[in-house]
Amino acid sequence: MKFSDIAGHSSIKKQLIQAARNEQVAHAQLFFGPESAPNLPMALAFATYLNCEAPGEEDACGQCAACVKNIKFIHPDLHFVFPVSSTKKVKAKDAISQSFLTEWRKFLIEQPFSDLSVWSSYYGGEDKQANISKEESRQIIRNLSLKAFEGKYKIMLIWLPEYLHRFAANGILKILEEPPEKTLFLLVSNDSEQLLSTILSRTQMVHVPRFNEDEMVEMLTRNYGFSSEEAGEISRVSEGSILQALRLRENADDNTQKVFADWMRSCFKMEFDQLVRQADEFHRSNKLAQRTLLRFTLHMLRECLLFQTAPGLLHVSAETEKFIENFSKVMVADRLSRISGKVDEALYHLERNGSAKMIFLDLSLSIAQTMKQPA
Numbered sequence: 001m002k003f004s005d006i007a008g009h010s011s012i013k014k015q016l017i018q019a020a021r022n023e024q025v026a027h028a029q030l031f032f033g034p035e036s037a038p039n040l041p042m043a044l045a046f047a048t049y050l051n052c053e054a055p056g057e058e059d060a061c062g063q064c065a066a067c068v069k070n071i072k073f074i075h076p077d078l079h080f081v082f083p084v085s086s087t088k089k090v091k092a093k094d095a096i097s098q099s100f101l102t103e104w105r106k107f108l109i110e111q112p113f114s115d116l117s118v119w120s121s122y123y124g125g126e127d128k129q130a131n132i133s134k135e136e137s138r139q140i141i142r143n144l145s146l147k148a149f150e151g152k153y154k155i156m157l158i159w160l161p162e163y164l165h166r167f168a169a170n171g172i173l174k175i176l177e178e179p180p181e182k183t184l185f186l187l188v189s190n191d192s193e194q195l196l197s198t199i200l201s202r203t204q205m206v207h208v209p210r211f212n213e214d215e216m217v218e219m220l221t222r223n224y225g226f227s228s229e230e231a232g233e234i235s236r237v238s239e240g241s242i243l244q245a246l247r248l249r250e251n252a253d254d255n256t257q258k259v260f261a262d263w264m265r266s267c268f269k270m271e272f273d274q275l276v277r278q279a280d281e282f283h284r285s286n287k288l289a290q291r292t293l294l295r296f297t298l299h300m301l302r303e304c305l306l307f308q309t310a311p312g313l314l315h316v317s318a319e320t321e322k323f324i325e326n327f328s329k330v331m332v333a334d335r336l337s338r339i340s341g342k343v344d345e346a347l348y349h350l351e352r353n354g355s356a357k358m359i360f361l362d363l364s365l366s367i368a369q370t371m372k373q374p375a
């Protein structure tokens with residue numbers, strides 16, 4: 001993780017970089033932010049910066065040996081502690097961070113802007129209450145007493161210290177107050193009120209707010225492949241939460257699949273009453289849903305082509321595969337390319353604010369005709 005992976009928040013980044021450059025880094029810092037704020041990514045980016053071999057004025061270099069390891073979260077001087085529970089594979093007595101490091105690194109790569117519930121289902125904890133056990137505090141002390149062997153700093157990142165078992169919290173007080181030389185604690189919390197005052201008093205607070213709307217648009221387009229219109233609309237309703245934005249897009253897709261299947265059926269059967277009704281519905285839905293349906297159509301046409309040419313490369317659910325298999329009987333290669341062209345045109349007109357109803361009807365008739373034409 002680098003600072004540039006996090007949109008905005010420039011004054012916080014500046015303050016952290018300044019401290020690192022002046023070698024005045026507080027030995028225990030609390031990255032505090034409300035749920036869905038990017039405080040975990042911020043602490044990770046800071047860790048990367050601190051051990052970078054050629055840090056720039058605004059970010060880590062991203063290329064040195066330390067950065068390469070930090071980007072994969074495998075730097076030997078970056079230690080992690082996070083809430084876990086027993087799972088089907090891991091017994092309660094072994095439920096410490098160390099047992100879940102592989103999953104944790106993958107989680108950080110795939111879903112760094114996330115929360116505890118996503119993490120719990122990720123490592124297989126399901127509904128069990130995750131916490132940071134008292135055994136973990138012994139591990140913390142053991143890990144930190146080993147000499148730093150690569151970087152400038154040895155860093156202990158504790159995610160959600162509010163889940164520290166009371167004994168674990170007490171167990172780390174001493175080392176938190178007087179850590180070995182060049183050892184830093186980065187605590188990342190969503191709920192500082194749940195923290196022991198003895199921990200709070202030993203840390204310096206770095207407040208990380210949620211993304212504002214502009215920052216969300218930047219994150220969604222740059223990191224998650226949203227179009228700028230889609231990002232604009234979703235960022236208005238996702239309250240600064242990347243997770244929420246991704247879920248909204250996913251739900252939109254679920255519904256889209258059904259609407260798409262109904263639509264194609266009506267085209268194939270040439271049910272004109274039905275197509276007019278669907279055009280009305282399309283017209284009434286918002287711009288995001290309209291674009292999503294057309295882009296989804298392009299996506300399905302490509303999947304059909306893939307199914308016909310290299311079926312082994314198809315990665316879809318069994319249900320979708322069944323649909324594609326049937327759809328492919330009608331959608332032979334030549335028809336696929338003709339219809340793709342029509343959908344591209346429809347998207348073009350929609351972007352330029354043509355009447356959604358007319359665009360949809362026109363497209364439906366083209367698709368219906370193409371389905372009947374000789375292939």
Ligand SMILES: [Zn+2]
Pocket residue numbers: 051052053054055060061062063064065066067
């Ligand atoms: Zn570097």
